[in-house]
Amino acid sequence: MSVTPPRPKGPPLNALRAFEAAARLGGFRLASAELNVTPGAIAQHVKFLEAWCGGLLFERLPVGVQLTPLGTSILPDFVAAFDALAAASHKLRMNAAPNRVSVTALPSIAQLWLGPLLPKIREELPGISISVTAMEAPPNLAREPFDLSIFFSSEADKSADLQLPQxxxxxxxxxxxxxxxxxxxxxxxxxxxxxxxxxxxxxxxxxxxxxxxxxxxxxxxxxxxxxxxxxxxxxxxxxxxxxxxxxxxxxxxxxxxxxxxxxxTAHRLTIYRSAQARSKIIRRLLDILKRFAKNL
Amino acid sequence: MSVTPPRPKGPPLNALRAFEAAARLGGFRLASAELNVTPGAIAQHVKFLEAWCGGLLFERLPVGVQLTPLGTSILPDFVAAFDALAAASHKLRMNAAPNRVSVTALPSIAQLWLGPLLPKIREELPGISISVTAMEAPPNLAREPFDLSIFFSSEADKSADLQLPQxxxxxxxxxxxxxxxxxxxxxxxxxxxxxxxxxxxxxxxxxxxxxxxxxxxxxxxxxxxxxxxxxxxxxxxxxxxxxxxxxxxxxxxxxxxxxxxxxxTAHRLTIYRSAQARSKIIRRLLDILKRFAKNL
DNA sequence: ATACTAGACTCAGTTTTTCTAGGCCTAGAA
DNA sequence: TTCTAGGCCTAGAAAAACTGAGTCTAGTAT
Incomplete structure (x- = not known):
């Protein structure tokens, strides 16, 4: 008997995040890629969460996993909650430094397409601070803290903020x-x-x-x-x-x-902006990119 | 130059939670009580978050802190996000074991009022599993994983699920x-x-x-x-x-x-249920409590 | 004035959590 | 049959979080 009895704690946030990613993406391996950890880490988080709530979240198949009805029943709630959390974080970052823009792009696009445009952008939008992160696959903009993503897409997408021809x-x-x-x-x-x-x-x-x-x-x-x-x-x-x-x-x-x-080819250079990136700066940046893209 | 360049990471969830609690409650000390840690831990989280976003979240006054406009601008988003997260966690726990009910009460109420009723409750609701946690102050039911709270309140509250006379x-x-x-x-x-x-x-x-x-x-x-x-x-x-x-x-x-x-006296024994606790079991449990309370 | 107090800060050291590495297991594909 | 993908497990390592004790500041009480 401890003096201050341990009261039942809520579940660890990181375990919830691991579950959400695994459930949304349909596998521990994919989740581990999204969260930049090993699959074992995801497995441990999910196991802990299952112990915490006292129910199985996933059925373990010989290869891969499948959400149980229990997991299915609460997945949408967690997706929504983490979307809200990511949106709030993004908003925080933008409010703290409105002139900071972070862009992610395929390495080749970053170097050959975007790189040469940066000096001209800085000229037209003085005071702006653009950070560029190269990665192989487009990130989930609803979750990762980027304002803009520039990748090749093999489909036409009207919802893209800028899409070049094939x-x-x-x-x-x-x-x-x-x-x-x-x-x-x-x-x-x-x-x-x-x-x-x-x-x-x-x-x-x-x-x-x-x-x-x-x-x-x-x-x-x-x-x-x-x-x-x-x-x-x-x-x-x-x-x-x-x-x-x-x-x-x-x-x-x-x-x-x-x-x-x-x-x-099937590839179109495609630019998306994060749902949070609705500021004037981003709009102007997109306009500039659009203009330069035409002259290329 | 590492082979896999470190991509910008989102903020640590625990730091966000610390900020949310501190901002919502208006001080690090209160937040530390809610999260069961020392004030120093909150201070470190907040400091980290300020470094991450590049802006001050709190003004440090000689005694206490005050939200900056930046902090104020995003507080509601974080409150909503963490509410959603807590609600989802609670729902998970309930879906996993619908017959499990967790109650928190003042120690005296737990022992003298609720304790003697438990055998009768078990009799009327066979299969139900009630855990009771005694604590000095009523918890925030929107955040802590309890279904029911039973405390003395000094005010009449129509929104209570059961309130005895003074x-x-x-x-x-x-x-x-x-x-x-x-x-x-x-x-x-x-x-x-x-x-x-x-x-x-x-x-x-x-x-x-x-x-x-x-x-x-x-x-x-x-x-x-x-x-x-x-x-x-x-x-x-x-x-x-x-x-x-x-x-x-x-x-x-x-x-x-x-x-x-x-x-x-001003005190009324008052029972609240968590917003998530809308199940039939909880309703029946409340009915039973209500009936017993009348006969007391 | 002088002490006291509340609330926050810092830093070192420790505890706890989280992650990785590497081996094991299963079933479907080559 | 062997190979492979995806998960599981465990020990140990790495990272994060927390504590504790000492500081600081400005109100408040003496």
Whole structure:
């Protein structure tokens, strides 16, 4: 008997968050990715929560888990509560520093599309402070503290705040290299640069030119598209270019396109803003991006 | 440069909770009481949160703190979010075990009023599992995981789920002791038991009998009213009885009231239920309590 | 004036919580 | 059959949270 008896405590907030993520995403592994922890951590949180409430939240299948009726019955409440919490946190951050904007983008987009625009943005919106975070997959804007996300999406989406037309593939290289190219066959003697994230780009472009010819090319691949572009600028070979990312260099002449044919891809550069990001600054920033995007 | 760059993280949930409590209650000390930690812990959480968002949440006054406009601007959002979270947690617990009811009450009420009713309740609601937590002050039912709270309130409140009439004071003692009492003056030769939480009870009762007579009594006091009642049953002296708590013993004759005069107090035994506790079980439990309360 | 008090701050050290690593297990796919 | 995806478990490590004790400030009481 302790002097101050331990009164029943509410559940740990982190366990609730782990459950919510696992239930919403349908698995511990996905939840662990969203929360940046290992799946074991999620498992422990959920187990604790199950002990706390005295009921099973998930059925454990041989592979994966499935929400029990109990879990299903309260999931919407938790989703709503954590949405509200995330929204409040976001609002707090914005109210504290209205001129701070945080953007997340695919690494290649951050470096090749957004990066060059930043000086012009700073010029038009003096006092603004933009932080850029590169990541591989678009985050859940309702949860992560970003104002804007810029990624490639394979679908048209009217709800996007800005969406460019379908991206196009076109080989690009330095002018010197271009002089040595006249036919498709010439490509086979050259380094054909590509990005590790889009390994099918060359094949896709070649197919769009002549579906039956069995052309194939080879060359180094890079985990960062920006690196590949740099190598192309340095004359390392022919890069399969994503027009939205390399057009700026075509316009300046630093890179040229030895073949005029372009292959439409499914990808559209797409910008979303967080539901909280309704401020005037964000609106003006979007306007600027829109304008620059047109000139690209 | 780490391989997986640390992406900006959302604020720690516990820091948000600390801020919410401090802001809602208007001070770190109060918040620390609600969350069962020391004030220093709250201070650290708030400080962290201020660093995270880059703005001051509280103005530090020489004594106490005051919300800044920034803090004020987001407080309602956080209150709503944590309310939703607590409601969801409560619902989870109830859905997991619908027959479990948790009650919080003043120690004296738990022991003397509720305790004797529990066997009868179990009889009428077989299968129900009631846990009782004694505490000194009524908790915030919107936050703490209780279904019912039973405390004395000094005001009439129509929103209460059950409220008894104003409590009355009346001296009580064992029949043996009563035989030795015939006038007020006899009290001065006897041990007059009282509760440490209500040290003014005897004075209040004496005043209601004869406001001018300077009667005063003395005797041991107890930190647990239940203990004082037991002592009275054992013939240790005359206890200043709260009718709602000792009437059961008057009815059985184990205790008697040597003086017929009763003094009305401001206190009413008051029962609230949590907003989440809308189940049939709780309703039936309240009905039973109501019925028993009438017969007391 | 002088002490006292309430409330908050800080910092070091400790306790508690949370996370990871790595091995195990199961069933469906190759 | 082997491989793989997804979870489970446990020990130990890492991080977060909390405490305790000493400071500080300005009202309040003496």
């Amino acid at each position: 991206d196009e593939l076109v080989p690009v290289c330095s002018p010197e290299i271009a002089r040595r190219i006249s036919t498709l066959a010439d490509l086979q003697d050259l380094s054909c640069l590509s990005d590790q994230m889009w390994p099918g780009d060359w094949t896709e472009w070649l197919k769009s030119i002549d579906p039956r010819a069995g052309y194939s090319v080879s060359g180094p691949s890079y985990s960062l598209y920006g690196l590949a572009v740099n190598e192309a600028l340095n004359g390392a070979g022919v890069l399969i270019g994503h027009l939205s990312l390399v057009n700026r260099y075509l316009l300046t002449g630093e890179l040229v396109a030895p073949f005029p044919q372009r292959a439409k | 409590d009355e004071l009346v001296p009580v003692c064992s029949p043996e002791i009563a035989r030795r009492i015939s006038t007020l003056a006899d009290l001065q030769d006897l041990s007059c038991l009282s509760d440490q939480m209500w040290p003014g009870d005897w004075t209040e009762w004496l005043k209601s009998i004869d406001p001018r007579a300077g009667y005063s009594v003395s005797g041991p006091s107890y930190s647990l009213y239940g203990l004082a009642v037991n002592e009275a049953l054992n013939g240790a002296g005359v206890l200043i009885g709260h009718l709602s708590l000792v009437n059961r013993y008057l009815l059985t004759g184990e205790l008697v009231a040597p003086f017929p005069q009763r003094a009305k």
